[in-house]
Amino acid sequence: xxxxxxxxxxxxxxxxxxxxxxxxxxxxxxxxxxxxxxxxxxxxxxxxxxxxxxxxxxxxxxxxxxxxxxxxxxxxxxxxxxxxxxxxxxxxxxxxxxxxxxxxxxxxxxxxxxxxxxxxxxxxxxxxxxxxxxxxxxxxxxxxxxxxxxxxxxx
Numbered sequence: 001x002x003x004x005x006x007x008x009x010x011x012x013x014x015x016x017x018x019x020x021x022x023x024x025x026x027x028x029x030x031x032x033x034x035x036x037x038x039x040x041x042x043x044x045x046x047x048x049x050x051x052x053x054x055x056x057x058x059x060x061x062x063x064x065x066x067x068x069x070x071x072x073x074x075x076x077x078x079x080x081x082x083x084x085x086x087x088x089x090x091x092x093x094x095x096x097x098x099x100x101x102x103x104x105x106x107x108x109x110x111x112x113x114x115x116x117x118x119x120x121x122x123x124x125x126x127x128x129x130x131x132x133x134x135x136x137x138x139x140x141x142x143x144x145x146x147x148x149x150x151x152x153x154x155x
Contacts, residue, residue, distance in 0.1 A: 001086065001089045001141070001144055001145070002029075002082075002085040002086070002088075002089055002095075002137060002140055002141050002144065003085060003088040003089040003093060003094050003095050004031060004094045004095070005029075005033035005034070005094070005095050005096075005097065005137060006033065006034045006035075006036060006059075006064075006094065006095070006096045006097070007033050007034070007035045007036070007096075007097045007099065007130065007133060007134075008036050008038060008056050008059055008060070008096055008097065008098045008099065009035065009036070009037055009038065009099040009126065009129075009130055010037075010038045010039075010040055010052050010056075010099065010100055010101030010126060011037065011038075011040050011101050011126060011127065012037055013035075013037065013127060013130065016127060018125070018127035018128050018130060018131050019127065019130070019131075021131035021134070021135075022035070022130045022131045022133075022134045023134075024134075025131070025134035025135045025137070025138045026134045026137075028138050029134075029137060029138055029141055033134065033137060035130075036059055038052055038055045038056055038059075038101075039055065040052070040101050040102075041055075041101075045103045048101070048102075048103045049100070049103050049104065049105065049106035050106055050108075052100065052101055052103075052105075052106065053105065053106030053108045053109045054108075056098055056109055057108060057109065057112060059096075060096050060098075060112070061094075061096075063093065063094070064093060064094040064095060064096050065088055065093050065094070065095050065096070065114035065115070066096045066097075066098060066109070066112050066113045066114055067095055067096065067097045067098070067113060067114060067115055067116075067117055068097075068098045068105055068109055068110050068113035068115075068116045068117070069097060069098065069099050069100075069105075069116075069117050069118070069119065069129055069133065070100070070104065070105050070110060070116050070117070070118060071104070071118055071121065071123060072116065072118065073115070073116035073117045073118035074115065074116060074117055074118060075118045075119075075120060075121070076117060078136065078139050078140065078143065079143060079152070081117070081136055081139075081140055082139070082140035082141075082143040082144050084115070085137075085140050085144075086140075086144055097133055098113070099126055099129050099130060099133070100126060101126055102126065119132050119133075119136075
């Protein structure tokens with residue numbers, strides 16, 4: 001079982017292929033993760049990150065764990081990711097995932113995060129990261145319930 005999840009993401013998914021993929025995996029989860037889209041800010045790179053961080057942090061309640069998705073984060077295997085989510089659920093805590101925009105996340109978001117997660121060392125488009133996160137959430141729920149979706153090892 002995974003905890004209730006909210007995804008805070010900068011930008012609008014609209015009718016993109018990436019948003020459709022996010023929606024497809026999110027619909028498989030019970031409860032489905034809630035998506036909160038944060039408006040893209042304008043200005044210098046630092047100003048953009050600061051303004052987007054302020055909007056994100058206003059949306060995060062004190063009693064949930066914020067998990068920031070950032071290139072400098074921990075690169076977890078799917079099983080370790082599932083185990084972390086299971087511990088949050090067992091503790092009765094919700095999870096808010098923060099996905100930055102084109103300029104990334106501000107230090108204030110990274111400092112507030114309970115943990116920082118990376119999907120490898122490659123740079124990914126922020127709309128694609130939403131879809132990747134939704135798939136990993138579904139994979140984690142499948143692993144924890146014993147569903148055969150996840151296949152460990154190589155064929």
